[in-house]
Amino acid sequence: MKNSSVLLSRSISSLLLILLFSCGAPEAEMTQEEKASDIHSRVLTLDSHADTPLQMGREGFDIGKRNDPHEGGGKIDFPRMKEGGLDAAFFAVFLGQGERHEKAYQTARERAVGIFNLIHQALKDYPEMAGLALTPDDAYRLNEEGRLAIYIGLENGYPIGRDLEWVEKVYDLGARYITLAHNRNNDICDSSTDPDGPEHNGLSEFGAKVVREMNRLGMIVDVSHISDEAFYDVIEVSKAPVAATHSNARALADVPRNMDDDMLLALKENGGVVQVTFVGPFLKEMEPDPERQAAFDELRERWGDYTELSDEEMAQVREEWQKINQKYPRELATVSDLVDHIDYIVDLIGIEHVGIGTDFDGGGALEDCFDVTEIENITLELVERGYTKEEIEKIWSGNFMRVFREAREIAAELAVVEGEKTEILAQI
Numbered sequence: 001m002k003n004s005s006v007l008l009s010r011s012i013s014s015l016l017l018i019l020l021f022s023c024g025a026p027e028a029e030m031t032q033e034e035k036a037s038d039i040h041s042r043v044l045t046l047d048s049h050a051d052t053p054l055q056m057g058r059e060g061f062d063i064g065k066r067n068d069p070h071e072g073g074g075k076i077d078f079p080r081m082k083e084g085g086l087d088a089a090f091f092a093v094f095l096g097q098g099e100r101h102e103k104a105y106q107t108a109r110e111r112a113v114g115i116f117n118l119i120h121q122a123l124k125d126y127p128e129m130a131g132l133a134l135t136p137d138d139a140y141r142l143n144e145e146g147r148l149a150i151y152i153g154l155e156n157g158y159p160i161g162r163d164l165e166w167v168e169k170v171y172d173l174g175a176r177y178i179t180l181a182h183n184r185n186n187d188i189c190d191s192s193t194d195p196d197g198p199e200h201n202g203l204s205e206f207g208a209k210v211v212r213e214m215n216r217l218g219m220i221v222d223v224s225h226i227s228d229e230a231f232y233d234v235i236e237v238s239k240a241p242v243a244a245t246h247s248n249a250r251a252l253a254d255v256p257r258n259m260d261d262d263m264l265l266a267l268k269e270n271g272g273v274v275q276v277t278f279v280g281p282f283l284k285e286m287e288p289d290p291e292r293q294a295a296f297d298e299l300r301e302r303w304g305d306y307t308e309l310s311d312e313e314m315a316q317v318r319e320e321w322q323k324i325n326q327k328y329p330r331e332l333a334t335v336s337d338l339v340d341h342i343d344y345i346v347d348l349i350g351i352e353h354v355g356i357g358t359d360f361d362g363g364g365a366l367e368d369c370f371d372v373t374e375i376e377n378i379t380l381e382l383v384e385r386g387y388t389k390e391e392i393e394k395i396w397s398g399n400f401m402r403v404f405r406e407a408r409e410i411a412a413e414l415a416v417v418e419g420e421k422t423e424i425l426a427q428i
């Protein structure tokens with residue numbers, strides 16, 4: 001009797017246990033990690049700025065294979081994007097600012113086209129892993145197909161030179177944003193970091209034409225890197241909201257590359273978005289590292305103006321750059337430092353105007369998000385700080401996609417006003 005009652009009570013408890021587990025743990029009982037994982041896999045994650053094409057030009061780098069980030073393999077490749085749950089990324093066609101005359105523009109254009117081709121070739125080589133994305137919808141479609149979405153942005157309007165037609169040429173090559181300038185002034189506008197100071201006091205007359213042409217085409221104007229005056233000129237001229245594809249809050253890291261409170265408030269007014277970035281000195285004040293600095297200064301001194309170099313010489317520069325990076329590793333900021341910037345921006349201008357642009361392969365790396373495989377740590381930090389799934393979705397892609405869509409809608413309206421029946425309308 002005794003034995004059978006024990007048996008009975010045991011089977012009742014087993015039944016209860018089975019019932020409990022088959023119902024699944026309610027959301028309230030999920031750990032923060034489980035909640036973050038769930039959100040991370042369900043929202044579209046988009047990185048608005050990665051310099052991965054710099055890696056793609058390197059001997060021995062294969063974007064379709066898993067590379068080791070600690071052995072010069074960069075921060076992103078398709079297998080690691082998949083592993084880290086990064087669904088979409090803008091690959092930058094990046095050109096350092098060189099001399100400004102016709103011959104130099106010609107060289108810059110050839111280089112730019114070469115980099116566009118590298119990206120297109122990679123997508124042709126691995127169609128089952130990734131596809132070219134040209135519209136906001138493309139990322140969601142590719143994601144449904146189980147493929148990564150690769151967008152293209154032109155970092156530095158340098159190859160446009162003084163020829164407005166080149167804006168449409170880079171659009172046709174797949175670029176959906178242009179970062180108007182890089183570390184130095186160009187014909188479009190002033191840079192925030194030109195050692196010689198401002199040249200146009202903002203956007204040049206030609207630059208205003210470039211912005212209008214980008215509005216006509218539905219391209220996003222990227223205000224990262226440009227001077228404060230140029231930023232204000234751009235939002236005055238642009239009919240569409242703008243994006244800073246990789247910039248942070250100056251209140252937390254006082255460098256010219258970041259945006260101060262007034263700029264952030266103006267960005268909110270404009271309906272735009274700022275995408276926080278992983279570059280250490282843009283996140284917090286870092287300890288100076290004179291040996292590393294001296295090694296980079298020597299490299300720059302020795303090679304001079306990069307635009308004058310052949311492709312082989314450029315490859316050599318990249319190799320040396322990598323070696324210095326490995327010999328004198330930088331002090332890195334953390335995911336917590338990054339999310340401090342998100343918190344700050346959200347407090348100041350709201351949840352609708354912030355996103356993420358890693359600058360992976362262009363100097364971006366965090367201690368606890370060293371390459372793309374670790375990006376879920378950002379989602380986890382956001383969950384731990386109390387952000388909801390809806391808010392995290394806005395940060396990871398929703399806000400940037402809104403700006404992208406609005407840029408295209410405005411282009412469609414402009415086309416109607418001008419009486420042009422373009423296919424842009426059909427593409428929104």
Ligand SMILES: [Zn+2]
Nearest residue numbers: 155225246362
């Ligand atoms: Zn940059």
